[in-house]
Amino acid sequence: MLGEERRIESASLAGRAEGRLASPDIRDEFGLETIEMNMGPQHPAMHGLLRLILELDGETVVRCDPVMGYLHRSKEKISENRMYPAVIPITDRLDYFNNIAMEYGYCLAVEDLLDVEIPPRAEALRALTSEISRLMSHIPSIGFLLLELGAFTPILYAFRERERMQSIMEAITGARMMFHYIRIGGVKADLPEGIAEQIWEYIEGLEQRVQPDFVDLIEGNEIFIARTKGVGQLTQDKAIDMGLTGPPLRCTGVDFDVRKHYPYGWYPNLDFDVITDEAGDVEAAYRVRIGEIRQSIRMIRQILENLPEGEVMGDLGRRLRPREGDGFGRVESARGEYAVHVVSDGSDTPYRVHYRTPCTVNLQLLQEIVPGHYLPDIMPIMGLVDPVSGAWDK
Amino acid sequence: MAVTLPGGDLEGRLESYLEGLRNRHGLEDGGVEGNVARVVVKPADVPAVLATAREHLGVLHLSFITVVDREGSFELTYELLDLRGGRVRVKTSVEGEEPVVPTVTGVYPTANWHEREAYDMFGIAFAGHPDLRRLYMWQDHFDHHPLLKSFEISTKRTFEGLR
Numbered sequence: 114m115l116g117e118e119r120r121i122e123s124a125s126l127a128g129r130a131e132g133r134l135a136s137p138d139i140r141d142e143f144g145l146e147t148i149e150m151n152m153g154p155q156h157p158a159m160h161g162l163l164r165l166i167l168e169l170d171g172e173t174v175v176r177c178d179p180v181m182g183y184l185h186r187s188k189e190k191i192s193e194n195r196m197y198p199a200v201i202p203i204t205d206r207l208d209y210f211n212n213i214a215m216e217y218g219y220c221l222a223v224e225d226l227l228d229v230e231i232p233p234r235a236e237a238l239r240a241l242t243s244e245i246s247r248l249m250s251h252i253p254s255i256g257f258l259l260l261e262l263g264a265f266t267p268i269l270y271a272f273r274e275r276e277r278m279q280s281i282m283e284a285i286t287g288a289r290m291m292f293h294y295i296r297i298g299g300v301k302a303d304l305p306e307g308i309a310e311q312i313w314e315y316i317e318g319l320e321q322r323v324q325p326d327f328v329d330l331i332e333g334n335e336i337f338i339a340r341t342k343g344v345g346q347l348t349q350d351k352a353i354d355m356g357l358t359g360p361p362l363r364c365t366g367v368d369f370d371v372r373k374h375y376p377y378g379w380y381p382n383l384d385f386d387v388i389t390d391e392a393g394d395v396e397a398a399y400r401v402r403i404g405e406i407r408q409s410i411r412m413i414r415q416i417l418e419n420l421p422e423g424e425v426m427g428d429l430g431r432r433l434r435p436r437e438g439d440g441f442g443r444v445e446s447a448r449g450e451y452a453v454h455v456v457s458d459g460s461d462t463p464y465r466v467h468y469r470t471p472c473t474v475n476l477q478l479l480q481e482i483v484p485g486h487y488l489p490d491i492m493p494i495m496g497l498v499d500p501v502s503g504a505w506d507k
Numbered sequence: 508m509a510v511t512l513p514g515g516d517l518e519g520r521l522e523s524y525l526e527g528l529r530n531r532h533g534l535e536d537g538g539v540e541g542n543v544a545r546v547v548v549k550p551a552d553v554p555a556v557l558a559t560a561r562e563h564l565g566v567l568h569l570s571f572i573t574v575v576d577r578e579g580s581f582e583l584t585y586e587l588l589d590l591r592g593g594r595v596r597v598k599t600s601v602e603g604e605e606p607v608v609p610t611v612t613g614v615y616p617t618a619n620w621h622e623r624e625a626y627d628m629f630g631i632a633f634a635g636h637p638d639l640r641r642l643y644m645w646q647d648h649f650d651h652h653p654l655l656k657s658f659e660i661s662t663k664r665t666f667e668g669l670r
Contacts, residue, residue: 182643349510353567356617369590454573469571
């Protein structure tokens with residue numbers, strides 16, 4: 114049980130609890146007390162394996178304590194005992210909804226320690242697969258948000274799109290989920306015959322479908338607005354303090370995007386906008402994701418229009434031994450800034466690999482923002498953060 | 508309420524970060540490499556250096572904290588971003604088996620879980636941390652810190668003799 118002092122402090126964090134909490138007088142009179150409750154790790158609506166220890170006053174949350182580690186596989190330790198190229202499939206399993214970004218960050222970090230020139234076609238293919246992967250992540254995340262609010266149709270539409278993109282990625286990479294496509298020095302293989310036309314055709318169709326299936330169906334809906342508007346209200350200061358990146362930061366109006374402000378790979382050649390919104394609530398994050406879907410479609414078009422010719426793999430020695438020192442790679446994953454720090458001692462295996470996954474950092478938001486909300490508001494807030502179990506647990 | 512992010516040319520900004528830190532603190536080493544202003548400080552100075560970076564120089568984002576076990580000492584890297592192309596990398600090194608480093612949660616609240624992770628994986632205590640519990644591993648009955656080099660795993664492989 115929390116002391117009265119801490120309860121008030123915790124609830125004032127979100128500034129929504131006023132009037133929702135039972136007043137101390139009533140509590141004394143009726144002998145009410147707060148109830149501690151577990152939500153997860155095997156809750157049907159929970160994103161992956163997250164356990165929230167909640168303290169409830171009636172239906173209002175006064176304390177939220179996320180407990181992680183149910184999917185911890187110690188990827189950093191495993192990475193220390195594998196040769197450099199063999200770590201890439203390990204990174205695939207971090208954020209299993211946006212794998213390409215995870216591979217990309219690690220390869221950038223190792224390439225930071227190697228003097229290898231990446232062929233332009235490989236850079237373009239990396240950007241192409243990254244953007245397809247972002248679509249594969251953003252579209253289902255909108256579906257999941259709606260599923261948790263009780264709407265079943267959007268998840269079917271979302272997985273219809275994801276399924277088609279998985280088929281495209283299967284043709285490019287050979288796998289449907291764990292791609293292992295981006296390699297140190299380039300990419301695994303060139304595009305197969307005819308796939309560029311298929312992507313183009315699919316993207317044209319997707320652009321037509323975004324408006325009716327993901328905007329018109331959802332945006333004006335009264336229930337959607339009631340459940341998301343003003344829920345998880347963030348300010349810019351709070352978002353910056355919590356170290357948020359990605360859509361949760363951009364929905365408050367801070368225009369930070371790694372692709373724009375710390376450019377890497379093929380992105381300086383592409384023309385795109387950083388989507389921001391002012392409201393800073395769940396609905397705003399949804400709007401930001403819709404905007405980013407449109408920007409990704411725009412980028413994929415530009416990449417396919419100007420796809421350079423040539424090799425897809427740089428010139429690497431047979432045995433990979435990066436020079437001693439620190440290598441850093443930073444990419445914009447679908448959930449925010451993903452950074453990898455590789456420390457090399459000049460041998461075959463990394464001395465230390467550190468993954469900064471956006472999900473871990475963004476999840477800190479829960480303990481700050483959930484107090485003061487009603488219990489059912491937790492699910493839309495999880496939709497705002499949109500964490501992936503594999504990524505926050507490493 | 509609105510956050511102001513720095514602007515202007517990147518190289519000048521990085522120089523100004525380095526100068527600003529050098530003027531206010533005793534640095535062991537410092538320099539600008541590429542788009543990184545890199546400084547090495549004593550562990551006790553870390554919160555003050557980061558406070559200068561955040562409050563006076565406007566470097567608003569703590570990206571991550573990496574700990575490297577150098578077998579005998581620990582190397583800590585604090586990577587800061589100004590969100591507009593500039594990076595500040597603060598390095599420090601502590602000796603000993605169970606070292607203590609002052610917390611930076613007072614400067615960057617986001618450091619909370621980064622430090623909990625470092626404590627969990629390496630056993631580094633962060634003095635003044637509001638909530639120093641393990642982040643991933645079991646809270647009780649587990650006395651190990653898995654990312655220490657002394658924590659051996661059963662499937663450790665060596666690649667010596669491989670051509």
